[in-house]
Structure formats: C-alpha cells, structure tokens
Amino acid sequence: MDTTEQKERPTVVIIDDIIINIKIIGACLGDEFLIYSATSGAAGLQLIHEKRPDVILLDVVMPEMDGYEICRRLKSDPDTRDVPIIFVTAQSEVDEEARGLTMGAVDYITKPVVPAIVRARVRNQAELKRLRDRLAHLSATDGLTGLANRRHFDQTLEREWARALRSQHPLSAIMLDIDFFKTFNDGYGHLAGDDCLKKVAIALASATLRNGSDLVARYGGEEFVALLADTTPEGALIVAERMKSSIDALALPHRYSKIAETVTVSLGIATTIPIAEHAPTMLLLSADRMLYRAKANGRNRIMADA
Numbered sequence: 001m002d003t004t005e006q007k008e009r010p011t012v013v014i015i016d017d018i019i020i021n022i023k024i025i026g027a028c029l030g031d032e033f034l035i036y037s038a039t040s041g042a043a044g045l046q047l048i049h050e051k052r053p054d055v056i057l058l059d060v061v062m063p064e065m066d067g068y069e070i071c072r073r074l075k076s077d078p079d080t081r082d083v084p085i086i087f088v089t090a091q092s093e094v095d096e097e098a099r100g101l102t103m104g105a106v107d108y109i110t111k112p113v114v115p116a117i118v119r120a121r122v123r124n125q126a127e128l129k130r131l132r133d134r135l136a137h138l139s140a141t142d143g144l145t146g147l148a149n150r151r152h153f154d155q156t157l158e159r160e161w162a163r164a165l166r167s168q169h170p171l172s173a174i175m176l177d178i179d180f181f182k183t184f185n186d187g188y189g190h191l192a193g194d195d196c197l198k199k200v201a202i203a204l205a206s207a208t209l210r211n212g213s214d215l216v217a218r219y220g221g222e223e224f225v226a227l228l229a230d231t232t233p234e235g236a237l238i239v240a241e242r243m244k245s246s247i248d249a250l251a252l253p254h255r256y257s258k259i260a261e262t263v264t265v266s267l268g269i270a271t272t273i274p275i276a277e278h279a280p281t282m283l284l285l286s287a288d289r290m291l292y293r294a295k296a297n298g299r300n301r302i303m304a305d306a
Contacts, residue, residue, distance in 0.1 A: 009034050010054040010126035015044035015070065016088070017062040021111070025057060025088065028115040029122060041065030045073060048080055054126045057109075060089035060100070068103060075104040078159050082132070084125040088113065142218040144194060145201035153217035153225060160213070160229050161280035164273065172228040172236035172271040175287040176204070176243065179264045179299045181222035183256035196252055196263060197222065203246040208239060225284070233271040233304060240267045240302050264300040266291060271305065 012029055014037040016022050022037045029035060036051050038044035041062060048056060056074070060067035067087055074080040086107040087100045097108045107121050140152035148156070157173075164171040178184070178200060185193040197218075204224055208216040213229040226243070228236055244265055252263040268290025272283050286305045294303040 013053040016059040148217035172231040178222040187256040207246040266294040269304040
C-alpha cells in the first residue's frame with residue numbers, strides 16, 4: 001500500500017489491556033482504517049497525542065487507569081477533546097452506558113463485538129469527524145488569503161501559552177505590517193490590494209511554517225502575525241528575517257511608497273517564557289510595541305524586544 005493511500009485512511013486507536021480483544025477489533029477494521037493500539041491507559045494517552053486519531057475505541061475496565069479516567073483526561077485536553085470516543089466493554093448495564101455518554105463518549109459497544117456493527121459505528125464517527133474538521137477549518141481560515149484568521153490565532157495563542165507555561169519553554173510572536181498599504185490601495189485599486197495581500201500571505205507561510213506548531217495568520221487589514229512555539233529570541237529573529245526577505249523577493253511594485261519602489265514590511269518580535277500571572281495577550285502587546293518602534297524608526301525593518 002502506498003503512502004498516499006495510508007494517509008487518506010482514517011486512523012483508529014484501540015486501548016484495551018487484553019491483547020486478543022485488540023486483535024479481534026483490529027480485524028474488524030483493518031481493511032478501512034489505520035490501526036494503532038495500546039494495552040494501558042498511560043501508553044494509550046501517549047499514543048493518542050502522537051497519532052492524533054480520528055476515532056478512539058476504549059475499554060472501560062483496565063488496571064491502574066480505567067476507561068472513564070482516560071476519557072476524562074482526553075476531554076479536558078484541548079488537543080484531544082474533539083476526538084470521538086467509543087467505549088467497548090462487557091458491561092451492558094444502562095447506568096454504565098449513561099455514565100460513559102455523559103462523560104463525552106459518542107457511542108457504546110458491548111462485547112462480544114459484532115464486526116458489522118463495529119465497522120458501521122466507527123465509519124460513521126470517522127465521517128462525522130471529517131465533516132466537523134472541514135467546518136472547523138473553514139471557520140478558522142481567512143477567506144482572502146487562506147491563512148488562519150484572527151479567531152483561530154487567538155485560540156491557538158491560548159493553547160500554546162498554556163503548553164509553554166507547563167513546559168517553561170519560550171514562546172515567540174512576530175507582528176508584521178505592510179508599509180504604506182493604504183496608499184497602495186488608493187493608488188492601484190482594491191483588487192490589486194487584494195492580490196498583494198494574497199501574494200504576501202503565500203510568501204509569509206512559506207517562510208514561517210517550520211513545523212506543525214507554528215502558525216501564521218492574517219490579524220486584520222494588512223497586518224499579519226506569526227506564533228512560534230518553543231522558539232528563542234534568536235530563532236524568532238531568524239524567522240523574521242526570512243519573512244522579510246521573502247517579501248523583498250516578491251519585488252511587488254509600489255510607486256506610492258515613501259521609502260522604496262517595491263512593497264516592504266515592518267516587523268516586531270517578542271519572546272517570553274510564560275508565567276501564570278500574565279495573560280497571553282502580553283506577548284502580542286510586546287510584539288506590537290516592537291512593530292510600532294519599527295515604523296517609528298523608518299519602516300522596512302525588524303525590531304525585537306530586548
């Protein structure tokens with residue numbers, strides 16, 4: 001099977017302390033899904049964070065950490081709370097089923113499993129997740145540039161701030177503004193302005209996205225922002241220089257600019273190791289101050305919070 005086909009198949013994680021149960025369920029799903037499994041709650045949680053599955057099949061009765069506790073942890077984590085969980089258990093009492101559904105599970109299958117039932121229910125949940133993910137992507141995307149929108153950026157900032165607070169790793173932000181964009185719009189027209197924004201967005205995305213944890217977004221108008229997880233001031237400066245160079249390389253004509261003959265940008269950088277007493281917006285305020293300083297010092301430059 002080629003890699004492309006594997007990527008298109010939904011991923012399922014099975015957590016059960018009895019290996020034969022995993023084999024039975026895996027045999028039911030193996031033709032349609034990529035199957036990963038774990039025999040303990042701790043290993044299962046780690047596997048889920050690594051594989052980011054489309055559906056989780058979770059046994060209820062397990063030693064050390066039962067299915068309910070695993071479910072509670074998954075639903076309390078922003079990274080995993082939207083992954084559908086199906087409990088698979090020999091317990092068929094109504095109150096146990098109600099407990100699982102109340103905790104956030106989407107379905108409940110009793111053992112011994114019926115292969116056709118398992119396939120149908122997992123298939124339905126995988127398809128529902130695909131549709132939800134598609135809707136979430138549309139609601140998080142700026143319609144003009146295709147970058148993340150401000151709403152999605154703000155949500156990601158909250159999440160990355162919490163993660164950096166736990167790990168005590170640095171978190172960096174870069175605020176960027178197209179220089180004299182109003183005169184560009186006034187001089188060339190709004191269609192040309194939109195085309196400029198699209199080209200700038202593509203250049204910024206290619207210059208910024210080093211890994212899955214980095215995010216570049218349109219923050220409003222001609223302003224963009226990048227969030228760089230686990231990134232030092234030195235690393236953020238390298239990314240900012242790459243962003244600026246990518247815009248310079250576009251060489252988009254701007255005869256209405258007061259500082260250059262092509263489109264240029266000003267950038268402000270801030271880096272922090274979060275502390276509980278501060279809000280995530282503190283990072284953006286610092287980056288915005290540096291952006292203001294870059295503009296005040298002649299634009300077409302990078303300023304970093306020392």
